[in-house]
Structure formats: structure tokens, C-alpha cells
Amino acid sequence: MTFSAIIARYGDDAVLRSGTGETAAKCFIEPALTARSAGSIQTELGARDAGRYYGFFPAGTAVDGYSWVVCRGTAYDIVRAELYGGGGTASHWEAALRRREEASDG
Numbered sequence: 001m002t003f004s005a006i007i008a009r010y011g012d013d014a015v016l017r018s019g020t021g022e023t024a025a026k027c028f029i030e031p032a033l034t035a036r037s038a039g040s041i042q043t044e045l046g047a048r049d050a051g052r053y054y055g056f057f058p059a060g061t062a063v064d065g066y067s068w069v070v071c072r073g074t075a076y077d078i079v080r081a082e083l084y085g086g087g088g089t090a091s092h093w094e095a096a097l098r099r100r101e102e103a104s105d106g
Contacts, residue, residue: 002091002092003056003091003092004058004059004060004090004091004092005058007026007027007028007056007057007058007092008026008058008060009026011026011027011028011056011057011058012026012027012028012029012071012072013025013026013071014026014027014029014069014070014071015069015070015071016061016063016066016068016069017066017067017068017069017070018065018066018067018068019067022066023061023066025057025058025061025063025069026057026058026061027055027056027057027061027069027071028055028056029053029054029055029056029069029071029072029076029097030053030054030056031051031052031053031054032051032052032053032054032096051098051099052079052096052097052098053076053096053097053098053099054094054095054096054097055069055071055076055078055081055093055094055095055096055097056092056093056094056095057092057093057094057095058092058093059083059085059090059091059092059093061093063078063081063093063095064081064083064093066078068100069095069097074099075099075100076097076098076099076100077097077098077099077100078095078096078097079095079096079097079098080095080096081093081094081095081096082094082095
């Protein structure tokens with residue numbers, strides 16, 4: 001079973017969104033465990049999560065056309081997304097994510 005098939009079968013339900021539309025997707029979202037990703041930062045409106053996350057999506061999901069993803073009730077901005085694969089075959093999408101500032105409605 002390919003990584004893309006594992007995500008499609010066992011991944012969490014999610015919604016990819018942009019200013020012009022949305023699409024259902026499957027994904028795994030995991031924290032990026034680095035020294036710079038942990039904790040929170042102080043802003044004028046209070047503390048916010050400074051954590052970074054990785055999102056993994058099936059190869060057939062065009063992640064690069066969307067601005068954010070909602071998964072398990074939490075919204076994440078898509079900072080960067082790349083299609084990975086080897087031997088001329090796409091394996092999966094990987095995205096760098098950060099928690100979205102505004103409240104999630106999904």
C-alpha cells in the first residue's frame with residue numbers, strides 16, 4: 001500500500017478552503033517538533049500558538065490551490081505545499097502549516 005493510499009484510507013476528514021471554494025480531503029496533521037516551533041508568542045491581542053505543523057495529503061488532492069485547511073475543528077494556513085514522489089510517480093503532498101488566526105467554522 002502506498003503512502004497516498006494510507007492517507008486516503010486512514011487519514012482524518014478535512015476541508016481545503018480558499019477564497020473561491022472548498023473541497024473535502026483526507027490528511028494527517030502532525031506538529032513539527034523543532035526548537036523554534038514550540039510554545040507561544042505574545043501579540044498585542046494576547047498569546048497565540050507559535051507551533052508549526054506538517055500536513056500530509058493523498059497525491060490526487062491538489063493542495064497547492066488552497067489557502068487553508070480545517071481538520072478536527074482546527075484551521076491551519078497552508079504556508080507551503082509540495083508534491084512528492086519518485087520514479088515519475090507522485091507519492092503524496094506535504095504541506096507546512098501554521099494555526100490560522102481566525103476562528104474555525106468547520
